[in-house]
Amino acid sequence: MIPHEAFAVDPWCLREHAMLEEHHAQAESLFALSNGHIGWRGNLDEGEPHALPGSYLNGVHEIRPLPHAESAYGYPESGQTVINVTNGKVIRLLVDDEPLDLRYGDTTRHERVLDFRAGVLRREVDWVSPAGQTVRVRSTRLVSFTQRAIAAICYEVRAVDDPARVVVQSELIANEAMPSQSADPRSAAVLDRPLVAQEHAAFGARVGLVHRVDRSGLGVAAAMDHVVLAPAGLETHAESSPDLGRVTWATLLQPGRTLRLVKFVAYGWSSRRSVPALRDQADAALTTAVQTGWDGLLAEQRAFLDRFWSDADVEVEGDAEVQQAVRFGLYHVLQAGARAERRAIPAKGLTGPGYDGHSFWDSEMFVQPVLTYTFPEAVAHALRWRHDTLPLALDRAAQLGMSGAAFPWRTITGAECSGYWPAGTAAFHINAGIAAAVTRYVWASGDEKFARTTGIELLVQTARLWRSLGHHDNEGGFSIDGVTGPDEYSALADNNVYTNLMAKKNLLAAYEYVRRFPDRARELSVDEEEAAAWRDAALAVVVPYDEVLGVHPQAEGFTRHQAWDFAATPEHGYPLMLHNPYFDLYRKQVCKQADLVLAIMQCPEEFEQAQKARDFAYYERITVRDSSLSACVQAVVAAEVGQLELAHDYLAEAALMDIADLEHNTSDGLHIASLAGAWTALVAGFGGLRQDGSCPCLAPRLPPALTRITFCLRLGGGRLSVRIRPQRAEYLYEGERSLAITHHGRRVLLDPGGKVELPIPPCPPQEHLEQPPGRAPRPRSARGGE
């Protein structure tokens, strides 16, 4: 599954030791660097060959029309799409008049390493030019976690055998020509030359460019400065034009001598600030970076990551690929969210243009759960971003005839950008996901200030939405009709179980928060009647059940629908949505992704244990996992119902999503939610973590192939370390007060600093479960792990 010919298994880095044309675009995504504010794809220093050049700034987008063959009330008329901003990555090299270009000459050594602890991308190339001249290039690139406006590159070129006349050109390039994207609707729309030049200047080795995005009007400044160390005389020349900034150095390198260039790049952007203000903002950031220096930036980066890993590391003994992939995933989750700071966390982070750079429910339901326990600051920021968009969500709800807030299915700025409402607007569950993220974050962090400011308002406005979306039917049940649940092979159904149970949680949480913060409730105009109506609706919520089959239909009527004809579906017939009309998918029993199973994971208290197993077995047979959001959820519930080997298989699928390019679209950017899901599969799956009631519940249990898992959770201001072995689990809480947990249902009090070791009850043997033909996950045990 892993393309071993290109990537090596290593616990703390992703290493590429061959440049393969067919992995080019994938590697650009895998080696992307980001801090959540700036994103640089792993394009080569010299710019070409490239698959998809990409430099992104969180929130910088262009507006494009959303065409509708038949328009209707409430359809968004324009969308937003992420754009490739000014490229600050490029450093071109000429060796005796021959440009370094791996398509020519001989590459005798190639290695790229994404180092999860150092937070850098290292590259080593030994290249023999067509004329026979050998040079050795070493570059190290970082996007700073500590100085969010800054990226930097240390670039070294060395003459190996003969004296070499080298020219190095460091560039800022705006409006790069982009390869045309595929017709796949999931890919971003191509936008041709979106940047309109405003100002450019060169001074010394410093160059700056300022642009405006054509239709969105956003201003973008990019600036670069350099520190160069050359063994001999050096000619320097700096220049700027509207779409190009360039500094050039020329020298003669004797064999064994090295030219070393450090390039600092700063970005600034705003929808409001003037061109001079933006220019100055970028220049100021640049000055700080230069002052910090390359070694300083490296040291800050390492310190930042040391802290992160000490809180967040996961160890997996017994499966080296998964060990690597989980750290890779966690590293990219951190990159996506660390410094987003009141901006969205997009589905693909800042690693590619996929999904137009939009943020979905993935953020709250897949990515934020991981950050909540590993880097909670990022969650507070991401939810504050949602809160900042509340005025748009209130307007959208009003436009739809609803109360409260209707957050967008997909967006960059907070405005709904979905062009297909049955799988967009109708997927109201995103609102319950936002509410769940609020309660989860507050529960884990104890951040009361957040709860009484941002948190309560998000809960109240989403509760209002649910109250207006649902109604009491003639049997008194609270029904929510005509909505779309998580499974995108169903739409517009009544009483989707996941939606209803998550709405229930949302309503109850709002009820609880208004009682906790009565003054805030008054400010939000919540009176007793309104709060009581939320509680009553929540307690009456309808959960359909199929008495004949003894399982929960994922929505009303689902289990009565025709079975999908899997026998007639060829292997190349997946993903089904590319070969079948929505019409047919929607009306048959086939799931793109976990839906009822996600309800079991998120609302464990609503299902009896035996029921969970029956439901899980039923949906295993019809879930095809055409969505990357599915495997991690199935892993968690498989583990819960004792299907430990299956859980291991699903964990591996989630973790290897991008390294193995399982959906063949990693080229467009990483699947951040699936990568986050790998952590969740370990921690909520094999660790059994749930937040049920007032204390963390754990129920650890390992699959046969794994001999040890350890992980940490930031909880209640302290850190809970969990070490799981086949027979026993060890807990250590480092915090100011004691922490109560449950271990396999048994309540345990953990005193600060004291280790507790507890036995793991044996797992009863399980029946083998069936997946749709050809859709079972790759069995992990057969491959033998390490």
Next chain:
Amino acid sequence: MIPHEAFAVDPWCLREHAMLEEHHAQAESLFALSNGHIGWRGNLDEGEPHALPGSYLNGVHEIRPLPHAESAYGYPESGQTVINVTNGKVIRLLVDDEPLDLRYGDTTRHERVLDFRAGVLRREVDWVSPAGQTVRVRSTRLVSFTQRAIAAICYEVRAVDDPARVVVQSELIANEAMPSQSADPRSAAVLDRPLVAQEHAAFGARVGLVHRVDRSGLGVAAAMDHVVLAPAGLETHAESSPDLGRVTWATLLQPGRTLRLVKFVAYGWSSRRSVPALRDQADAALTTAVQTGWDGLLAEQRAFLDRFWSDADVEVEGDAEVQQAVRFGLYHVLQAGARAERRAIPAKGLTGPGYDGHSFWDSEMFVQPVLTYTFPEAVAHALRWRHDTLPLALDRAAQLGMSGAAFPWRTITGAECSGYWPAGTAAFHINAGIAAAVTRYVWASGDEKFARTTGIELLVQTARLWRSLGHHDNEGGFSIDGVTGPDEYSALADNNVYTNLMAKKNLLAAYEYVRRFPDRARELSVDEEEAAAWRDAALAVVVPYDEVLGVHPQAEGFTRHQAWDFAATPEHGYPLMLHNPYFDLYRKQVCKQADLVLAIMQCPEEFEQAQKARDFAYYERITVRDSSLSACVQAVVAAEVGQLELAHDYLAEAALMDIADLEHNTSDGLHIASLAGAWTALVAGFGGLRQDGSCPCLAPRLPPALTRITFCLRLGGGRLSVRIRPQRAEYLYEGERSLAITHHGRRVLLDPGGKVELPIPPCPPQEHLEQPPGRAPRPRSARGGE
């Protein structure tokens, strides 16, 4: 309701006696002339002022892209739209250098009359030019029912008080500048200059132009010739250029003298024939028309209509407006279908560009029922057109993963042009509608040749579709899930009652036909097993029922949905779809149009009489009639359940749809289905006509305000005349054999030529039914009829 200031009530014509700016576009539709092959909107002879110039040829269309904000498998990528072809209507007049233009000078007399018996549009204008010169213009325009390629105009201009120097210009104009259409999705897309000139020629008083439609590639030839009669010396000049043909005459008219011009216009079009072939085709038709002469064309037209009215006239005593409107409607239904001849009958006929000129289910379910009993030749042609498109429908079904044929929801050529699948592709009931049209036509006409050729193939391929669309659920019922029924404020529901019952009829009809024509069954590869599977599915079809409420939900779960909040819906909030998202409409109890009520009308045998009344009362409360297809259906079932005054109100609404411009979009073209529905409201409503089993069933009953209704039906090769008075009904059958009918359930044998008079049982008093607030039809009785 009727704009009396412009239109007068007259039993045999529609008369306009004032030109009002605000009625301009509406009048162009009302006064449109067509034979089903050519359509000319009622634009003024002199071309301007106009609201929307329109000359249409059935099937002549342009292709336009169908954009999708998010594309998906099976979406049509291009659509088709009717275009304004070469305008042959224009005759311009200069009076002493002043163009006749009603926007200038004084119009001292204006009258236009659409004469339903003569089949012409007459116009009389007395106009005083700004310089004070008075002329009298009389024109008569026809589109020939007997020579389908021909339209003609007799144009007379007379000097009244003073000698007048007049210049008359008769024109053919291609690529007229069109006013931009509204943003209403129901209006046609504007297409700028779709015609590409191929050839033009002028010779004597004859001019021809040939064009190709840019993207569809269709060839269109238009030619005109003239016969002119002038009292004095006449100068004639003919010319042609790529987009203009023009013949000019100049003369001096003494007071009281008249210049008389007869203009013959011929059209020819083809997707295959060459430019010379098309030119010659138009010229040949023109030669015949000139030979026939104006008086000959008038006489043929009159004879054609005399035959039609003797078979089809409906008399309504007691409501003069409805009398006029029903004849107006019947006349336009004839115009839409008479000579369509293996082309579609579009929703707006050839009267305007509304709905892009597409044909929908209206044709088979609203228009063809009327033509079946009044002009059955047109039905055979329309169904042969469907049959001609069978290859496309088979391909579409295969693309959707279904068997048999899936006919398009909207089309010109037979290819699906729907840009919104939940209210397009998913409305599979159109296929059952086509099947119903086949059985209805064969049943009424006895056309066995059609049955064994075209008919059986349409039935078999649609039955195959239903068999593959449905499935047997775990209780053995045959379910059809996830489809959209007639009501467009619901979508994608399971077991829509109308759809299921119509599918049942379709399956049983196919079963019956393959037994009747076993050789044809073999040719169509239908074996015993397949036929038995149709029958079994039909007999097991699921019809959901709400035991608590004692009514049929229009689809599974419908009656459990939240009630629409009518109290909060302001009067200007209709049509609801322009002010509310589909999302909210779909999930609530509100009907755009009759759906379950249509099932009662079409499948009367499936409902107990008391059940019909309960169901009707239930749906009355939630049906808002935002569709023009609703009132006529409600009229029929209202009459059946004894709500006779209400039926009268609905009849009037259907009949006056366009004359009173009830939906404010008659400007785009007439609502042919609603106009047809007025006939149906009378015949199936107050006449009670049903085709139940082997003989026609009638159950006549008049509402209080009407004193007599008479109508004729072409049945079994003969003609059944029905004369209904308050207490009794009289039947007369003129045919070769006896005809069995039922009268209020009593079987009666009608011998050829013998009158039978039967008493009408009294109607028990009925409760008053409620409609949504503000949505009751205008009460007829309060207005006092005549």
